[in-house]
Amino acid sequence: MTLPDALVVVRIAGGWDALNVVVPHAEDDYHRLRPTLSLGRKDVLPLDDFFGLNPALAPLLPLFREGQAAALHATGLIHRAKHSHFIAWDHLDSGGNGETSPAGGWLARLLGPAPPKVSGGLRAVAFGDGPSRLLSGLSFSAAVSSLEELSLPGTSEQKTAFMKTLETFSGLTSLTVAECVHRSISMTWAIDRVREKLLQPSRHDFPQTDFGRRLRELSELFRSGIGLEAGVITLGGFDTHVLQGRSTGPLARLLDELSRGLSAFARSLAESWDKTMVIVLSEFGRRAAENGGGGTDHGHGGLMIILGGSLRSGRVIGTWPTLSRAALEDPGDLRVTTDIRTGIARALGVQESEI
């Protein structure tokens, strides 16, 4: 098993509207179910005769054209998670099968057994407002909103004095938390080294948003030699119950931010993009039919997008279950034809049981 040198998981939070992201524009039922929200052939960026990208994903189109992107449609958790954001993320981050939810996250388990590439470095970082279940259990991982939050003020002598003293203190106590303090100290050092670079402006046009800034920081971390193997970034706001819009509006704005960010990220990595993989996934999709408020409610089947410099695809993959009345799953959801963990495992070339 050889994992990519750099693995990024983008968590699309809220359950994205798969049908309006990678659009089955040639399917009549799609237009029937979405009288005001559907996108037609002329609206989308065609990937083939049947599917097209929401035009807000235009920055990703070159990657699709070069075969460095793939969209796995009708994917999700085979075991239903009651349309609940929390249960679905719990299964998706932990790798649970719906019956049991293992301790720690699948990414932590996947990276954990191999020795770190750089001793005392930072193996993985999760950006977001909250903690990350995906990395839970992995030593030398950090969860932050911005790298700045972990950086120390003062001269390097002052920082050293502080950290060395704290290191001695934690060495003297038997509390388990002391070990965590110890690891956090080495991470603080690793991050300190990257910080300098972040003060320079980037040549790549990352969006001026938290998501864009985090992708930029991730890019610098990957290239810094501190041994970073994986990054997790969450982009929220996809819980579009009302007035989600079509090629403009709230959903399109998020897709624009997503695709501009990922495109800048891919370019910023230059040749290391070849050894990088980005997995974009969401906890579920949305109801096939639009609701009364110009939005969509939680639905089962969703979408995963995979990007990477050494990918040879450029297509929509998976088994399309169609949106016919008979094919939909109660209460009117796109059916899941590929378990999302199978999708992740295939993308990474590992056994499904490892996810």
Added chain:
Amino acid sequence: MHRRSFLACLAAGGFVTAAGRTDASRNTPGRLIQLLAGEGVSPPQPPVSLELVRSVRRLTFGPNASCLRRVQKIGLEAFIEEQLAPTSIDDQALDRFLSRFSPLSFATPDLFLLREREAALLLRKVAFLRALRSERQLHERMVEFWRDHFTVWAGKEEVAMLAVAFDRDVLRKHALGRFQDLLRASLEAPAMLSYLDGRYNSAGTPNENHARELLELHTLGAGGGYSQFDVHEVARILTGFSLSAKWRTHGNATFARERHDMGIKSPLGFLVDRPGTEGLDRLAERLGSHPSTARNIAGKLCRRFAHTEEPSFVKRVETAFLRSGGDIRQTLGAVLHSPEFLSAPPRLIRPFRWATGVFRALGFRVDGGSALQEELGSLGELPFDWPSPDGFPDFEEAWIPRISARFRFAARLAGSLIPDIRWPSALEATTLSERLLYRPLSAAEKTALLGRSNEEASAALICHPEGLVA
């Protein structure tokens, strides 16, 4: 009240400057932190056991000298009883201090005189000040508990303004009362209705957001035994309760009859045949007394205060909940008067409580304004800033990867880099250790501190692993 006179009254409270600009309270005394004379200067006598210190840390936002003296005088069990009856504890000094923030007592429509930023700043400032200064520490811990349980996010639309009333009329009012009353109040609370999309929940096109969180998080819990059908039925009961267009002038008139589903609903096998608020009454009654709710609340309380969800312990607490008709005080009493509470395994304290605890232990007066709020945000726990309805996580693993942020906070605090907070450079490491760790420095620790500046030594002591756990 007009905006201008309202601003004047805010300014009098030091909350908004004369120019109308929101800022840390410029005119209030105690804007700069001061060491309170006689508070925390000497370690309480006789010396306390570290076990006792940890117990008090689990009950409070961190012990201070007066609080530990009280525990030593009356004993831990009596202290718990006293804290469980907050009205018996004199908190007038804080009440008087907070009375300057007049919007805290505004009726809901008047809260819209605040801008969103002002409301959010006030909300967080007061949450911090109460945690820091209230003598009713356990009550404040329960307000924090319910703030997580019934999360509303001040970053969404008008929630920041509405949350001022939510905090007062729902969370604080019922924090140690009956769970059913708390739940009932949440169902119609404008902040919750705004946060969970009540305005989009109409007869015929129900929006299930509130209903789903109500069952999954607020009451039965994820494994609590409900179906998609139940979610749908609960959503129907909630239809029409929202913020109407006339909302800002009509205050609590949140019910729009024409948008309410008048039909009979049957969630979880019981019938709700009355529309409107009577439906909410019935819903709160049934959900509030459901065995799954008892288990959910009991489990969360056990984890929060005793750091364990050992099944027989949770079962006892669950029984206390059900026998008392969902009385929160009695349920919490069952958690705290237990061997499990006394032998709770050490666990990393969440950052808000940890930072507040440092200030409490040192007797610092901090105003809780924007400078401090920025620090709390960097630490990862600014009140009312958790976007999703599950509340700030209550498991250690969630906070371990953020420990480095505490180093930064400690270095900034000890280096007087946090605006408006000046670190007392005369504070010796030996004194600091007595105050933060309740024990003298060991010989090895003293050696480690040789040649360190006050700043460096202080930062390291603030982050000492012993001070990170309760």
